[in-house]
Amino acid sequence: MKKVLILAYYYPPLGMGGVQRATKFAKYLPVWKPIVISVKGVEYYSYDESLLKDISNIKIVRTGSLDPLRIAFIFRRIFRRKKNIVNRIYREGRLKRFYNTISRWIFIPDSKLLWIPFAVLKSLKIIKKENISIIFTTSPPNSSHIAGLFLKWLSKVKWVADFRDYWSPDRVINFPTPFHKFFNDFIKRKIIKNADHIIGVSLGIIDEAKGYYKKDDSDYSVIMNGFDADDFPENITKKRDNKFYIIHSGTFNYLRNPGNFLSGLELAVIENPDLRNDALFLHIGISIDFDLKSEAEKRGIDDIIVEKGYINHKECIKLLLNGNLLLLVQSDFCSSGMIPAKIFEYLASNIPILAVVPDGEAADLIRRFNRGTICENKNIEKVKNSVLFYYNEWKKNKPEKTLETPLKIPEELKKYSRKSLANDLKNIFDKIVK
Known part of the structure; x- marks a missing residue:
């Protein structure tokens, strides 16, 4: 059985909508055996332990990180604070403004940049040990694709980049300087150019990706979200x-x-x-x-x-x-x-x-x-x-x-079932790794 390494920062027991896609792909992916790389405990808005039942038979390897959510989690454990720091930041205006300013100036493309070395080092060991045939990264956070880029360069294993959202639409993100925008766009072009296949959850996201680097249309696919x-x-x-x-x-x-x-x-x-x-x-x-x-x-x-x-x-x-x-x-x-x-x-x-x-x-x-x-x-x-x-x-x-x-x-909705969508992903993997 061929194996796929899935890099997903947001993964159960974290809750909210961002964890669903990678979780359901791992649950339903036919023929291929998934191994998931995610982060250890982090501070987050909400948690959903029940989602772990979907992936009880999936191998999940959790790594360290120095990103703010991981540091906040460690800080709360050391000092035995009960209150969730992430929720506190978003309740208190000054803290939120300070955090957002630091993030915009220092972290390109996002604060999960500090997860990349941990994810890459652990992934390289697993790729060698498990004979991985394909790497699958999903964003947000966009940093997961940078990890995928390094893994592609270092391991020569085929790589699929999945976009659950736009990389950074200008009307939503205001870059602090023209250099920040240039460097952000440079990273995305590198990712689009080097990925063996690009997946987006909508036509708009795929159209945006095509605007960054010209590839053959067969190198792009839309796999929407769905229901289980x-x-x-x-x-x-x-x-x-x-x-x-x-x-x-x-x-x-x-x-x-x-x-x-x-x-x-x-x-x-x-x-x-x-x-x-x-x-x-x-x-x-x-x-x-x-x-x-x-x-x-x-x-x-x-x-x-x-x-x-x-x-x-x-x-x-x-x-x-x-x-x-x-x-x-x-x-x-x-x-x-x-x-x-x-x-x-x-x-x-x-x-x-x-x-x-x-x-x-x-x-x-x-x-x-x-x-x-x-x-x-x-x-x-x-x-x-x-x-x-x-x-x-x-x-x-x-x-x-x-x-x-x-x-x-x-x-007419059955094609949007998570099981059907996982089969679409399997077909892309089969096409890339023959």
């Missing part, structure tokens, strides 16, 4: 509690700011006061640089907002399936190829989606499967009307008793 049927229960239980649930799962931040949705919800409550008693907006996840409670209080709707915080992935999906309307938000300055990974779980749920997003690939997916309503960010009136429309539909059709129905994932 194993994470969904066999049956959906819809409780009769006379509540119209609007649910968002994931992180609110500067890229996914729900302010315009909240303004639309405020107008909907003003127009139909029954919503105040009947509706509940449930946020499953965390907020970074956005105070949901404060923003809801400003609009006078804090009494219909519930923040659940981060919960494990399967429990999150179980809660999601009790929703009547699922919320998807993206800020206007998001690049058109940014597709939140949660969208595939939303689509698989068969629950209507209210997407407050700019035009792009995420909106295209919802249109293609006819799964909901798309509102431009500035069209708060349409957000209001959409909330009222789905609320009135719920009132007409709400169950008289608790119902349990089998979950039916539409046939």
Whole structure:
């Protein structure tokens, strides 16, 4: 059996959406045997031990690192601090500004640069010992691809670079000097040039990669994110509690700011006061640089907002399936190829989606499967009307008793199952290593 070495900094027991892709590839990859290189314990926003069950039979080798998240983890253990330092940094403005300034000036392309020597040294030993046939690196962090570049040069093993996000879109990252931008772009060109294959989660990301270095089109592939049927229960239980649930799962931040949705919800409550008693907006996840409670209080709707915080992935999906309307938000300055990974779980749920997003690939997916309503960010009136429309539909059709129905994932979505996507990855590996 051929072996693939997967370099993934973000990996269980870390939580949140960034760990899902590499985890599910390792879980479902057919024919190939994965060995994973990741980092030892780090400070992070949230953890999800339940994801380890997906990879209980996968060999995971964890290395040291000198990056800030690893140092913060060690510091907390030595001094026996209970509070999560990462969450504290994002709550305290001065600490956050200081950390961001240091990161922008010193760490190119990102602060995980200090993981590279540990990952490379350990990987070289494993490549030799396990007779690795291919190296697979996934970003963020972009530093994982620099590790892949060094491994390609030093071991001559074939290398596939996987981009879960844009490298550094200018409209999101402000470089402190022209040199920082030049050096950042230089690194990316080297990576695109030397990787044997480039994978992106969207057409937009692949188009950006092609702009950095001209290669044959066959050297690029899109493998989108997806859903794992194993994470969904066999049956959906819809409780009769006379509540119209609007649910968002994931992180609110500067890229996914729900302010315009909240303004639309405020107008909907003003127009139909029954919503105040009947509706509940449930946020499953965390907020970074956005105070949901404060923003809801400003609009006078804090009494219909519930923040659940981060919960494990399967429990999150179980809660999601009790929703009547699922919320998807993206800020206007998001690049058109940014597709939140949660969208595939939303689509698989068969629950209507209210997407407050700019035009792009995420909106295209919802249109293609006819799964909901798309509102431009500035069209708060349409957000209001959409909330009222789905609320009135719920009132007409709400169950008289608790119902349990089998979950039916539409046939046309099966190609986005994690198992199917892992097979797509296997086909790329087979093509590269004949």
